Amino acid sequence: MLSTEKVEWWKAIVSSINDGILVIDHEGIVRLINPEYTRITGVREEEIIGKPLHQLRPGAKLPNTLKDGKCRVGVYRKEGNREYVVDMAPIILEGEIIGAVSVCKSLTEVHKLTHELKKKKQKIEQLQRAIDSLYQAKYTFDQIIGKEGGLKQTIQIAERAAETDLPVLIMGESGTGKELFAQAIHNRSNRRKRPFIPVNCAAIPPALLESELFGYEEGSFTHAKKGGKIGLFELANNGTIFLDEVGDMPFELQAKLLRVLQEQKIRRVGGMEEKEINIRIIAATNRDLEQLVFKKLFRQDLFYRLNVIRIEIPPLRERKEDIPKLIKTFLRSSLRNILIGEEVMKFLQLYDWPGNVRELKNAIDYAVCMAEGGEIQLCHLPKWISELEVEPKQTNRTLREVIEEAERKLIRETLNRFGNGIEEKKKAAQALGISLATLYNKIKKYHIDPNEDRF
Structure with missing residues (x-):
């Protein structure tokens, strides 16, 4: 007992x-x-x-x-x-x-516990729906204007890239549509039903970028949320993460990104355990990563990991044949039934559009707003465009010929200034605001001998 x-x-x-x-x-x-x-x-x-x-x-x-x-x-x-x-x-x-x-x-x-459980289940379902709707890619290749024009070759490369899980590096100036291409690649891939997580590496303060990407454990730093926080890499699990402006990622964080690419594992800030993830990385930048590598601002090993499939989106000034289609698309999406005159259309094709497609859309939106009748006139365009003195009738050459001649002259003068060696060409490409690969392509295209005017 x-x-x-x-x-x-x-x-x-x-x-x-x-x-x-x-x-x-x-x-x-x-x-x-x-x-x-x-x-x-x-x-x-x-x-x-x-x-x-x-x-x-x-x-x-x-x-x-x-x-x-x-x-x-x-x-x-x-x-x-x-x-x-x-x-x-x-x-x-x-x-x-x-x-x-x-x-x-x-x-x-x-009953109370059942009710609480039901409420929590509903909340989880709502959060899941919110996440699914927030992180869905909406653009496809069919929505990219220029498939039969200036973007034909670029889209062909991107479509082939979509069939694989290989990392993709998209290069192009601001406003050329790098995220549009990233979304189209995701929507063509076998991950299309999974999350598409866009991250602008330049928009998040460097001190916060690591915790945003990898998440953190409770108590890992001052003001850390109770229970910790899931990172964007975890949110993208089984889907695609789009690292926009990857050239602006802090150098010390690049090593951690390299490990994710190599091992497909992440560890939260303040955490001890690694978690396996299955993600596809698409990176984009408007900067010359090769120049950043040369200046030791970007890790060479990370560059090679990202630069498996490289897609270069040409600026709008190099594919002006696509401008009429772009304008008509923008007009169709406006709330007004409005047309654009032939003279205005030709005028817009003379402008170089340094802001690319984004600047063109803004100009058309402005003109639609300012137009009083049913047709856009020159006076309805933004001042910085309408006040340009462009007189194409003064020459017998086409606009493309004029642009190509000016481009050839500038490239030749820049090469003469810097020299013809590999390192000198890298400096020349940087001065011109283009990649080294693009410079080589243009030297070949224009049959430029950098020494022809040197002596």
């Missing part, structure tokens, strides 16, 4: 349990209840202890558990105006049933 001290110790444990407890011995006599049982059922100790359970509570199922040794779960009980749910189990010692125990919970509490 247990000593009196041990019995009291076990009674104290049972009394501290927040569920109602009732214990019967092998004869069905009630030996123990706790205060929570009294609160739920209204039965006090002096009314039930030492008495047969089946006499005091005729509907009780616990004696059946004593006889057949079977557990019972979620048995509904109602005594007067009190409702509760009971779980029952036999007490077995050395292979023999020596008693049985019931654990009961107020139905009010059950």
